[in-house]
Amino acid sequence: MRKALSIITAATTLGVLALSGCSRASHEVSSGNGPVKITMWTHSAGNPGELAVYKQIIADFNASQSKYRVVEQNFPQGSYNDAITAAAAAHNLPCLLDMDGPIMPNWAWAGYLQPLDLPSDITAKLLPTAVGSYRGKVYSAGYWDAALAIFARKSVLTKNGIRIPTVEQPWTLAEFDAAVAKLQASGFRTPLDLGAADTGEWWPYAYSPMLQSSGGDLIDRSTMKSADGKLNGPDAVRFFTWFQQVFKKGWANNNGPVGNQNFIDGKVALSYTGVWNAQDALKKVGGDLLILPTVDFGKGPKIGGGSWQWGISATCDASEGARAYLKFSFQDKYLTRFADSQIVIPATQSAAAASKYFGPSGSLHQFAVLSQKFALARPATPGYPVISTSFEKAAKDIMSGADVQSTLDEAVKSIDADIKANGNYGQ
Template sequence: MRNPLAMVAAASLLGTVALTGCAKASHDGASADGGGPTKITMWTHSAGNPGELAVYRRIIDDFNASQGEYQIVQQNFPQGSYNDAVTAAAAARKLPCLIDMDGPVMPNWAWAGYLQPLDLPASLTDSLLPTAVGTYRGKVYSAGYWDAALSLFARRSVLEKNGIRIPTVEQPWTLAEFDAAVGKLKDSGYKTPLDLGAADKGEWWSYAYSPMLQSAGGDEIDRSGMRTAQGALNGPAAVAFFSWFQKAFKEGWANSDGPVGNQNFVDDKVALSYTGVWNAKDALDKVGSDLLILPPVDFGKGPRIGGGSWQWGISAGCGKAQSEGARKYLEFSFQDKYLTAFSDSQVVIPATAGATAASKYFGPDGALRQFAVLSQKFALARPATPGYPVVSTSFEKAAKDIMNGADVKPALDAAVQAIDSDIKSNNGYGN
């Protein structure tokens, strides 16, 4: 399966367009065709992913056959051109009715007037994982079929050989335990015992490392008002965490380069790999029953992992009849059987308990069940603010600078200044 974060950087650029583009985006006016069904256009970024498209095709065909009032018309874009297509459509006020988007970018689009509230039944949205529901200013604007989750991969045999306690959800590693474990593994012969995924780029940095910061007591922004990053991203807890982060590379525990993905772990070049569910099936195939899917480290304030992935929304310019049909389609599409099919095709965590129970990977006896548990217990969505694209890129720059040896506090202060300047220049984004 492809990394579900691969398009987030592009989506973040889309969010930036919302800062400078038109205040309202409009639909291109799909309408009833001579007494036939009302056509509703739906855009996805899924071209090139046959498994994903097959599930969408099944849902659309079933919905279109189930009634005669609406017809969903699907258009698929490759990842590389989806950004350009949505940007152009928004500027021309010709967004389709149904669009998929990465969850953390949704508040920017809602603030810019690109989206309308979903207005799906509360019984539906309440049944989804919290990180699969996009809420902005008290209203639900997006909802998704699945979520991703992060974990530490390890080999049971390696931990047992080195006398390292296997952490559990109930008793994860403390930071002191984690440091001791990494030190033992380095002494045992691993030149670089830990793969933190630092060779990746873009949204991975916020998705992967801000939960560690949150576990330490900091954050990317003060979520109580979403008006400043001061104290959250550069306070004592943040400085302490990023000092540890820098130490991990300085001490040779982790590398800043290397292959993106899980190959170093599969090849036993590293003992611990901080990675996502999208790499789990390959690791399971290669490592087998020796694979451990471990909970995140507790940096002091409880374990955290990132949450929130691709979700569906309805554009603000979608006409009344089309909007009603879009809602009916979305409500239809959230049946457990479709969410299970999507999950098992893409190896991602289903958004409902019923779909999870039926999944061959994440059900009660599934080999990847632990990921569903980690998502339910530890996942935290990224900040729901229209300024998130700037938050994310500023966080990434600061973290990379620190990794490469920059003084911690000045690097964090620079990120705070960039974030707060953006918020100020946009009049607080209405907060």
């Protein structure tokens, strides 16, 4: 299950469409004296557990009042991009739409979203990475987040005399390198799975937090106008030199399979993976499973944050009803249901406390802790789609042996050229 990583390319298309102009469309209307119809689009077709929760929320909301009627339309995740793009081109976006967290600023800049304007007592309770802000305004909010960790077997670490890290005392980079080298010497041909067989948004989601832990970043977040000095500075070069060496030494590879199967099968000792793979690991490894914090590269452990969130389209003529639905939907009981049916981290502490998996005694409670302490959102800039693809290309080239400094310099040139071509995106 990969909630956070799927539709980044839609942002680029929508940004281009914005340049050609977009008139406001009226498409949420009442029928006679009946309730106002509010159209809601999700990317959740084919996910019965998630849809069941949405259907329950919609049924409860529709039954709670008579002024509005929410009607959902569900798209397979793979075709959601096309549906959104086509609707934007036709000026016929639905009132309510979900989106992957990091693309929200591009959609807001393109004029496809209006500020969410939910009561602050709702958004203040959410995980920071479950709230999407752009230029000082909240445009999106989500019911959950995902988190990354290092999976290990306690028996393997104990046998090899490797210290079990904690949230308070994670592995330093030197400790981690020594542990991986020892595990390779003990018989693991490839001791570490970094998920490098995956593609797309996984790369900045998974690896840019390591870069941030090293002191670098995807862009200078103080201005959002340039990546120079952040993505190609000394801290970034140091991190990517290490990253390249991991593959050169054979500690990790990109042969796949995508997911956590190599760890489950005992082919690797350590797996850098997400909460969506935790249940399968628990079933196979049981009480021997360790869910460990990520490595401290110098600036403390960091992990990616910001998953699917909800927004209201700028063309929605029933925004009060859409807002009323969203306000209704953020009840803890629904957030807990999402968490336990989808194995995602509830966006409020109270919903997490009620979860059978993420509550204080739950088998996945550690993920809630990691999310609260270490999760970082990707940069809130309309230029993120180019940042994402430039980072992926550079990191893959470096993994394959390319010169670190010149490769990062080229990525910075691509990112900065896009920002300049778009007038700094109004920053």
